[in-house]
Amino acid sequence: MIPPASRRERFLRDPVPIRLGNLAANLARIRSFSQAGSLDGVRGLIEESRHFADWAVAGASDDALALLRRLLRHLTRWLGALSSILPSEESRRTLGEEAATWSRRLLGQAGLGSQ
Secondary structure (H helix, E strand, O other): OOOOHHHHHHHHHOOHHHHHHHHHHHHHHHHHHHHHOOHHHHHHHHHHHHHHHHHHOOOOOHHHHHHHHHHHHHHHHHHHHHHHHOOOHHHHHHHHHHHHHHHHHHHHHHOOOOO
């Protein structure tokens, strides 16, 4: 599902660090939802995160662009493998850990991480 244009417009009103922070929050939610085994929840968050990552490139630095491109590849891979990931507790844990790592990377890139 593609979010409405108004959602994109609201997202783009924020400065790049806030956009990255919003994306990082989504990744943290992916971790929580994957641990709970919520296929629909994880799928929705991954799809939304793909939109956020795509939209976040506007005005982003070269370093942020490279990070977002790598993240988009991971999100696409996760989405394609989701039905095989969630039945396995170990795979859910791995997905959650990867999502948390990406969340921290984005927060660091945004300057919003713990100092």
